[in-house]
Amino acid sequence: MGRRDGQVKVRGMRLEVGEIEGVLGTHPGVKQAAVVAKKDATGTKLWAYVVGEVEAGALREWLRERVPEHMVPSVYGTLEALPLTSSGKVDRAKLPALTADAMPRTHAFVPPTTELERGLTALWQEVLGVERVGLEDRFFDLGGNSLTLVRLHSRMRGLLKVEVPLAELFQYSSIAALVARVRDRSEAVDAPDEAAVEEEFAQRRALAGQRRKARQQVEAPSQEDADE
Known part of the structure; x- marks a missing residue:
């Protein structure tokens, strides 16, 4: 099924964007809402556009209490009005592009300070395709899903000398x-060679930076592409 019936495929699951829009519309601070699916280098994400006076982080947490996690948009934008077609429907093609900066945060940004924190931050940036990751940011709030979490787990296994089970990444979801x-x-294993770890982390950070620059040179795919 494609865009005609409002269905999109996100995180391997089919969903109705109209259902999400309907729930968003029941929030007292939301006058109108539109949800679209967009593809980037890390997969398909849901973008939410709302008309009204509501803080994005609070809206996301409110929505999370009412719909499954895979139906919670990653990126939010506030508009004065939704663009409409001549027939009065939302003109999704004219909705403005959003960036990772539009991902709501419910806390102050805390930068990494230790080598381990910087290394894990670089891994998150690489896997999630985002510019900035703080210590208190949660993986799924930055657009992560079960597939990208598996990728993160694989990269961590090749970098660290300790095994962190995949299930624990769901539980310990911040840096x-x-x-x-x-x-x-x-504490239960021998400490890794610090020089080797530092070199590996530096390579990861450089690679993440190169990939971010490459993504900035590519235009965002259309909604129709995201539905395929």
Whole structure:
């Protein structure tokens, strides 16, 4: 099924964007809402556009209490009005592009300071395709899903000397929580060679930067492409 019936495929699951729009429309601070699916280098993400006075982070948490996680948009934008076609329907092709900066945060940005924090941050940037990751940011709030989490787990296994089970990545979903868990597990194994780890982290950060620059040179695919 394609765009005609409002169905899109996100995180391997079919869903109705109209259903999400309907729930968003029941929020007292939302006058109108539109949801579209967009593809980028890390997969398909849901973008939400709302007309009204509501803080994006609070809206996301409110929505999370009412729909399954895979139906919660990753990126939010506030508009004065939704663009309409001559027939009065939302003109999705004219909705403005959003960036990772439009991903709502419910906390202050906390930068990484240790080598382990910087290394894991670089991995998240690479896997998620985002410019900035703070210690308190949650993986799924930055657009992550089960598929990208598996990719993150694979890269971590090749980088760290400790094994963090995939299931624990769901539980420890921020850099701060993950670092604490890695350190707990490290107490039971020999510490890795610091020089080797630092070199590997530096290579990861450089690669993440190169990929971000490459993505900036590519135009965002259309909604129709995202539905395929």
